[in-house]
Amino acid sequence: MSFGLFNNRDMTLGQKLLQMNWMLILLLIVICTVGFAMLYSAANGNWQPWAVRQMMRFSAALGLMVIIALIDVRFWMRWAYVIYLGALALLVVVEVAGDIGMGAQRWIDLGVIQLQPSEVMKVALILGLARYFHGVGHEETARPLMLLLPIAMIGAPALLVLKQPDLGTAGMLIMAGTALLFLAGVRIWKFLLVGGIGLACIPIAWGLLREYQKNRILTFLNPENDPLGAGYHIIQSQIALGSGGVFGKGFLQGSQSHLQFLPEKQTDFIFTMLAEEFGLAGATGLIGLYVLVICYGFAIALRARSQFARLLALGLTVNFFLYFFINIAMVTGLMPVVGIPLPLISYGGTALLTLMIGFGLLMGVYIHRDLRIGRSGIDED
Amino acid sequence: MPMLKDRDQERQKVFTRRALLLGGAQLGMVGALLxxxxxLQVVEADRYRVLADDNRINIRLLPxxxxxxxxRFGMPLAINEKNYRVVIVREQAGNVPATLERLGRLIDLPEREVRRVMREMKRKRAFVPIxxxxxxxxxxVSRVEVNAPDLPGIAIEVGLTRFYPYSETLAHVLGYVAAVSESELTGDPLLELPDFRIGKNGVERTYDEYLRGKAGTxxxxxxxxxxxxxxxxREDGTPGRRIEITLDMELQRYAMERIGEESASAVILDVHNGDVLALASTPGFDPNAFNRGLTPKEWEELISNERGPLTNKAIAGQYAPGSTYKMVVALxxxxxxxxTPNQRVFCPxxxxxxxxxxxxxxRHGHGHMDMRDAMKQSCDVYFYEMAKRLGINRIAAMSERLGLGQTLGFDLPGERSGLIPSREWKQARLGKSWHQGETLIAGIGQGYxxxxxxxxxxxxxxLVNGGIAVKPHLIRREAGDGLGAxxxxxxxxxxxxxxxxxxxxLRIVRESMAAVTNEQGGTAYRARITEPGMEMGGKTGTAQVRRITMAERLAGVKKNEDLPWxxxxxxxxxxxxxVNMPRYCCAVIVEHGGGGSAVAAPIARDLLLETQRRDPARGRPLAALPRREG
Incomplete structure (x- = not known):
């Protein structure tokens, strides 16, 4: 039994590299390239200030992803709780720092990058939950007491993030965690019960929200209420989308984007710019690419031989799905604007890094798909 | 460990089932996005396309x-001059105060203007030229252009501004343009442009609609x-229409110079077609100043001047006609x-x-006067007698036939109607009955x-055109296609x-007017025209401004010159x-000028002489004239 990172009884490093899912990597590169083109357009046809930096980040993150993919899945399983607790600790640190007087601070400055613990938590939570349910048998999941720990694991970071306040990320944590509980086999009636209680609690939750969060939700419900204020982003985004039509206005030709009617076009609203310039065709194409990535995630998850690997793979896939679904839903006016970027395309380092780490883990699952792992993490067979 | 395997298989089965359920849900959600x-992009695309264009496209008006x-001879009276202005753009200038300071060394830039620019800077966006x-x-302009490299953000712009080359000479006729006031806004967006000017008086106001043109976009x-x-x-607009007026600019200038410093006015008409050849009112004012914008001090000076430079006295000044009214009574x-023309009245x-x-x-009377003599010597007693015989209402009726006591539909704003009194008027207006004495006073053009x-x-x-009811106008028909309305x-x-x-x-009255100027003893004999073929006829008048009291009369009436102005x-x-074939007529009034024969008649003589000299049809047969015998 070894705790080494790369050594494996069955595979050499070279074999592992050959086992990598190169098609998935190619797919990620294609999506990111679309992102570079959109960042180039967002800067009115300039590589600066966004596209070049994003390319450099992507290159670094791609390398990191490959390294992570080569690490044995059992390593992650062993360290899963530690990573989860570390991420939770970081969340507490920013919370305290924020209270000390840095305002709504969400990141820790590491010099090279600004680390957002809430982003790290998205991966760490999935690791932790996958680890937990790996050790719990199907019958045991039926016991309500067994659910207390996972619910606490979801609830603690979600509350900390909500307090930051970051409604979008908190929502994503809850949804990803719930999806994991669902996949682990928690009885469906329990979800219905919790869902019912949740609906009943909405009035209480409403009171806990900050003013601007309430405004966002109210504005989402009726953007025309405040066309120049809070509703401006949503209205302008829909105008940009709608005016794009089926084939769009052409690359660099989006009037809404380039004449600055569209806010945050390099980050949260980059999908809008894409859909304005390339129309329904371009938007559907990008969604198609995302769906392909999701399909790979499902295939990898279903193919894995251990519960940890399965849950990890599908948890990460669900996480990725939530990213693009929430982002597109919010720019098209289906959801309130909650500040979730478009994965692999929006400008920004932390989200890209987290996503690529996630894909690294996913690919690690693929490479080590045939490993069977015992309930406590000890090799079987 | 079969148990474990079984259990894991069970878990895998649940996982697979639920993964597929989750996958299905995700597909459904992607379907919702699509x-x-x-x-948005197909069903509502057209609506959003319009909204996007509304966002992006602005329509600017091109004045x-x-x-x-x-x-009447095509001399330009009101033109558009290029107005060079220097503008500054904040985002290009960088350091605005320093740039303005350098600019101030090249051109005259008062401190007050610098402060205004700095104020506007704060309110407007960085790229808006100020x-x-x-x-x-x-x-x-050339000094600024030469130094352009040292003046970042400074540019010269050219606009058009109204300019009146003859300034005061035509101020009352042309009026002026000035910035649009709140009450003049009609919803026409053109009027809301900051530099737009609208006709505020004179021809500029009456025909503003024609002069304005249509805005381009x-x-x-x-x-x-x-x-x-x-x-x-870009869609170019239609320039405003050119308007040709009946005035003869040279004659107008001559008239203004001739009445000179007096507070006076003079009108010269073509008696047959009503063309106004000159319409002078002094003192004048500079219409260009209104376009530029008057300072409060300039405005104060204009309105406090007792000679009323802003009033067009030719149409808005109302005076007792004095003896010039005697033709009306005679007729x-x-x-x-x-x-009858020969019936005499004794004047003691x-x-x-x-x-x-x-x-x-x-004072000592004219003796026996027939109509011609009474006119020639302007005998008051003769006309007292005529008035007494006529009664006020018959005098009023004749006055109105001759165009008095009413506005004439003239082309300039501010035309006043004057006043021709009658019994009914006094009863309605003053609530008192008419006295015969007032008829006598009216008979010599005094009183009401x-x-x-x-x-x-x-x-x-x-009186002299053969009895047709001519009306005065300022617009030339030839140039005014469509202006006829x-x-x-x-x-x-x-x-x-x-x-x-x-x-x-009419002939009798006309000939008696000829006698006034051309026969010895006529009140205007000294002011007659001696050039053969250009002789004039006319009538003097002196209108009292105040009542001469009996006490004054006993003490000896003061000479006019001894009174305050x-x-x-x-x-x-x-x-x-x-005089033989009347073509032009002229009315002159010199406010507080003294006697008609000594002051007004010489002016009228000079004006009529100049008018005839400038007549381009001089020497040609009169058959060409639009003439209609009454």
Whole structure:
């Protein structure tokens, strides 16, 4: 039994590299390239200030992803709780720092990058939950007491993030965690019960929200209420989308984007710019690419031989799905604007890094798909 | 460990089932996204395309150049001049105060203007040009251009501004343009442009609609901050229409110079078609100053001036006509048959009526006067007698036929109606009954009677043009295609209607006016025209401004010159020429000028002489003239 990172009884490093899912990597590169083109357009046809930096980040993150993919899945399983607790600790640190007087601070400055613990938590939570349910048998999941720990694991970071306040990320944590509980086999009636209680609690939750969060939700419900204020982003985004039509206005030709009617076009609203310039065709194409990535995630998850690997793979896939679904839903006016970027395309380092780490883990699952792992993490067979 | 395996298989089965369920749910959610995109980008695409264009496209108005105004010979009277202004753009200038300081060394830039620019800077966006100074001379323009490298963000812009080359000479006729006031906004967006000017007085106001033209539009693409990115399309407007007025600029200038420093006015008319050849009112003012914007001090000076430079006295000044009114009384008397031309009236210097005594201007009387002599020597007693025989209402009726006591539909704003009193008028207006004494006073054009110089000119024209009811106008028909609707006083195709007054009676009055100037003893004999063929006829008038009391009369009436300016008599003269074949007439009023024969008649003589000299048709047969015998 070894705790080494790369050594494996069955595979050499070279074999592992050959086992990598190169098609998935190619797919990620294609999506990111679309992102570079959109960042180039967002800067009115300039590589600066966004596209070049994003390319450099992507290159670094791609390398990191490959390294992570080569690490044995059992390593992650062993360290899963530690990573989860570390991420939770970081969340507490920013919370305290924020209270000390840095305002709504969400990141820790590491010099090279600004680390957002809430982003790290998205991966760490999935690791932790996958680890937990790996050790719990199907019958045991039926016991309500067994659910207390996972619910606490979801609830603690979600509350900390909500307090930051970051409604979008908190929502994503809850949804990803719930999806994991669902996949682990928690009885469906329990979800219905919790869902019912949740609906009943909405009035209480409403009171806990900050003013601007309430405004966002109210504005989402009726953007025309405040066309120049809070509703401006949503209205302008829909105008940009709608005016794009089926084939769009052409690359660099989006009037809404380039004449600055569209806010945050390099980050949260980059999908809008894409859909304005390339129309329904371009938007559907990008969604198609995302769906392909999701399909790979499902295939990898279903193919894995251990519960940890399965849950990890599908948890990460669900996480990725939530990213693009929430982002597109919010720019098209289906959801309130909650500040979730478009994965692999929006400008920004932390989200890209987290996503690529996630894909690294996913690919690690693929490479080590045939490993069977015992309930406590000890090799079987 | 089969148990474990079984258990894991069970878990895998659940996982697979639930993964597929989750996958299905995700597919459904992706379907919702696609449906939403389809709705936005296909179903509602047209609506959003319009909204996007509304966002991005701004329509800017291109102000049309204002139509020029020229005189009857095509001399430009109101034109558009290039106005060079220097503008500064904050985002290009960087350090605005330093740039303005450098600019201030090149051109005159008062401290007050610098402060205004800094104020506007704060309110406007960084790319909006702000005018630092207007009306740069060519020299200043070149100085700025040469130093352009040292003046970042400074540019020269060219606009059009109204300019009146003859300034004060035409101020009352042309009026002026000035910035649009709140109450003048009609919803026409053109009026809301910051630099737009609207006609505020004179021809500029009456024909503003024609002079204004139609605005063009320029479609420009703007960004969310309003910055213009590029012009998408441009539709040029229609320039304002050129208007040709009946004035003869040289004659106008001559008239203004001739009446000079006096507070006076003069009108010269073509007696047949009503063309106004000159319309002078002094003192004038500089209409260009209104366009530029008056300072409060300049405005104060203009309105406090007792000679009323802002009033167009030719149409808005109302004066007692004095003896110039005697033609009306004479004609009324003939028309009513209360006298014959040869019937005499004895003038002992005064006339008794009840307890009152009405004096003739000649203290010791004129003796026996027939109509011609009474006119020639302006005998007051003769006309007291005529008035007494006629009664006020018959005098009023004749006055109205001759164009008095009413506005004439002239082309300029501010025309006043004057006043012709009657029994009914006094009862309605003052609530008192008419006294016969007042009829006598009215008979010599004093008392309630008020006329404008324009009315007196029209009266004279109607007296001498063969009896047609001519109306004055300022717009030339030839140039005014389409203007006819507004220039309602233009000669109708059928000619002006006849007044229906006996040609013989008119001839008698006309000949008696000829006697005033051309026979020894006539009140204007000294002011006659001696050039053969250009002789004039006319009538003097002196209108009292104040009542001479009995005490003063006993103490000896003060000479006019000894009175303060405001109490001196108005001097009037109406005349026509040539005496044998009347073509032009003229009315002159000099406020507080003294006697009509000494002050007004010489002016009228010079004006009529100059008018005839400038007549381009001189020496040609008169058959060509639009003439209609009444």
């Amino acid at each position: 449906g939403r995109l389809y709705y 049309p150049p204002r139509g020029e105004i020229v005189d 005018t630092a100074r207007e009306n740069l001379t060519w020299e200043e 320029s479609q420009v693409e703007v960004n969310a901050l309003g910055r213009v990115i590029r012009e998408l399309s 009324a008397a003939l028309d009513a048959g209360v006298t 210097g005064h006339m008794e009526l009840g307890d009152s005594r009405f004096h003739c201007w000649k 009677v008020l006329t404008t110089p324009l009315q007196l000119a029209v009266m004279t024209a109607r 507004l220039g309602s006083n233009l000669v109708p195709d059928s000619g002006f209607p006849s007044m229906g007054i006996s040609a013989e009676h 405001k109490f001196r008599d108005h001097a009037l003269f109406v005349g026509y020429a040539p």
